[in-house]
Amino acid sequence: MARVKMTKTKIDSIYWYKQGKEKKFAYRYKYYDSLGKRREKSKQNFNTIEQAERALIDVKAAILDGNNSYVENDNLTVAQLNEIYIEDAKVNWKPTTARNHEYIMENYVLNKIGRHKIKNVTTLILQREIFDPLIKQGLTEGTLISIYRRISAVFNFAFKNEMLNKKRINTPNLKNATQGVKREAIPVEGIDKILQIIRTKYKISHYTCICMLVLTGMRIGELRALKWEDVDFEGKFLHITETRDRFGLRDTKTKNSKRKFPMNEGIKKVLIDYKVWYDDKMERYGFRNPEGYVIVNYAGNPVGERFLKRIIDLVCEREKIDYFTPHYLRHTYVSIQLSNNVPITTVAALIGDTPETVYKTYAHSFEKDEIEASNLMDQIVVLDSFSD
Incomplete structure (x- = not known):
């Protein structure tokens, strides 16, 4: 393609040229970048000399302000x-x-x-x-x-990083967007019903999963990452330090998510009952779970990312229970604690979140409050042994 012939105008760095029968304008401006290297900034296709001059002024102003990055990234997509x-x-x-x-x-x-x-x-x-x-x-x-x-x-x-000279975008208008399914807390009587159905009709691994999420507010990834070495029966604590998803084992979602969760009697009872079944399973299939993950399926494999959701979907359909997901159980845990006047900071510490996330506030939390809050679940959620 032939190079366009530029003709100087009376204004410094402004040129005119012919595009077909039309007269167009352009600017070509030489400057030094932050490293002292000679550069040139140019732009064509202005309809008037005033348009070209205004654009050139913007470039000069950015360079004088030290915003070379904006100028040099002018064509960045x-x-x-x-x-x-x-x-x-x-x-x-x-x-x-x-x-x-x-x-x-x-x-x-x-x-x-x-x-x-x-x-x-x-x-x-x-x-x-x-x-x-x-x-x-x-x-x-x-x-x-x-x-x-x-x-x-x-x-x-x-x-x-000065690739733009000002913020370009604001929040879009979403008033006509479809509202998603709101994650609701399940009423206590609903939790009791769900636990009773799963305890009497389904498998102990399913029951243990639901109980652990209800009694701790853990994220499903944190439960999947829990190992027996993290369960301190003597000290009565669960050490939640990792999460597990389709990418494997990794650090928890945030720094706050690493926590020592007080083990109440309900949690202890569920895990001791489950461990009897687990130990028997591992005698045959221990090679499938060398890491010692707590939650395994009936083939002895650590459960997959969608293990519990598939079971919940099945239970909801078969038993005509209102739809819920594993994360609803976390909401339920928080709802029970807050409705019983447990401090927001204590609830945040228990679930591994920030007080701001729980309720836009912040203060210090004390371990004794966390233990009392954990023990509160013993008074609210009634558990029977899986074998009963």
Whole structure:
């Protein structure tokens, strides 16, 4: 392609040229970058000399302000920015964070605006090209918020690193989005009914899982990672230090999630009953569980990521019980504690979360409060031996 012939105008660094029969304008501006290297910034296709001059003024202002990065990344696309962001952030990410970011960006963002220059992306563009179509597809508000958070993280990274001269996007309008299924706490009488049904009709591994989640508020990944070495019957504590998902064993979700959970009599009773069955199973299948995970299936294998959800789905369908997931049991635990006036900070310490997450407040928690709160479950949830 022949190079366009540029003709100087009376304004320094502004040129005009012919595009067909049209007269167009451009700027070509030379400057030194932060390393003292000579560079040139140029842009064409302005319809008037005033447009070219205004754009040049913006470039000069950014350079005078020391914002060379913004100037040098003027043509950076969303896809390119995302690659830079991942490279910078991945050293601090857990596998699930990396997986979620890459899945969201590939499936919902880059296929829509990946080729857009980051300087041209606005809230309106996000609304029209990403969120409005996804709302029509029926994605829930929670999913859409997750998508926006990923986009926002990438663009905030660009702003903080001076690839953008200002924040470009705000929260989209999601008022027409479908509301997701709200995770509700299950009433105490509902918990008693569920435990009774599973205890009398299903397997001891299923019953133990449900009991442990109800009595501790643990996340399902934390329960799957629990090993017998983490169970201190003498000291009456569970040491929750890891989680396990499809990527294997790893650190808990947050630093707060590593905790020593007081073992009440209900937890102890359930685990002792279960261990009789477990020890018998391991005599035949111990080679399948060399790590000593507590929860195994009837073939002696450590349970998979969706083990309990499949059982719950089956129980809900067969027994005509209102739908719930393992995470509902965590909500139930928190609800029971708070409704019985256990301090929010104590509840947060027990479930391995922050007080802000539980209820936007913070104070110190004491181990005696945690023990009393754990023992409270003995008074509320009535347990019978699995063999009864």
